[in-house]
Amino acid sequence: MVTKTEEAQLSRLESQVDNGGGGAWDFLCLVRKLKVRRSDKVLKHGLSLLKDPRKRSALGPDEWTLYEQVAIAAIDCHSLEVAKDCIKALQKRFPESKRVGRLEGMLLEAKGSWSEAEKAYSSLLEENPFDQVVHKRKIAMAKAQGNITVAIELLNKYLETFMADHDAWRELAEIYVSLQMYKQAAFCYEELILSQPTNPLYHLTYADVLYTIGGQENLQTAKKYYASTIQLTGGKNRRALFGVCLCTSAISQLSKGRNKEDNGTELQSLAATALEKDYKQRAPDKLQLLTSALKSLRVSS
């Protein structure tokens, strides 16, 4: 999870490191902690740390963590020579390590030699059939090769064993959304909300999926989840505010014939005022666009 303060800290450190202000190790630590994908910068700054023998020895045992981080970043940036050197250094220090074996598998993946990577992962799994990361790498490999159906199958099988792994649930949900299988994706997001009920982003995505499916009942539920997102973020999530407005107008459009009195219009006007206030503060030149868009929503209702 990346909170607002952590995000600000990361961007501050990033600009500081980019402008040569030092603090590269702190930046790399934060990148690792927040699990953000900044491979090019990790590669650049991590490598300069590793090249300097004095700085490297100052890290102590963290040196090997840095080697691993740089190796993965190098694989991601397709600088396979660097990755190979890092992995070689790790192998020298930790012979027969499974974690290093995993890195080798990833290197094979990046080279595109899928069958060899598959073989490497299978031998790792033989030694330890409950290595979650290796299972995930196999799934990612199926995805990378374009076998989405195989990836889904593997993920479902994986989730039968490791049901509490919310990263895997999220991956499955994202795959389903990319295939426009919204009902299945909604189920995965329900699982995610159950495992982390205070994370507003899952509520938001679940509401998005329900809104996309459409229908009176789904729209009502979507509105509720948009509202809970607003509650959890203190009204600072603009997407949720827009979502409430859209849901309300869609619901009133659907129930036009019945002419039912609904109390949702109050929520909509509240969300609209919050949006207008926000735009007035941050982007006054785009306020016109917002008011016209909101007006069109209200006209249709």
Add this chain to the structure above:
Amino acid sequence: MGFGFTVGVLGVLILFHAAYSTIQYRGLLKIMEEEFSGPPITVVGELVIGLVLCMWAALTVPGKFLSIHPDSEENRIVSLPENLDFMIFNHRGRVFPSQVDLKLKH
């Protein structure tokens, strides 16, 4: 930190002194053969002062309070971590050659 700690120690000492005074007072009452109905007003005042000092020290010395509101800046989640366990490498990044001559040598 040092100041708050000193205040805390002072508060505890005051409380000890209040206890000692109460015991002394009870001893006096026994000699005078009177019933104990409550500590004298000065001891009660001492107790209150000691309590306030201890409370203030206990609230300030251990550190700042952290927010428990989900919508505060420290707790509000703005983005999910990348799903790094599922990262795949055949993206467009491989087409761009790395800008610097990267090489790890020892």
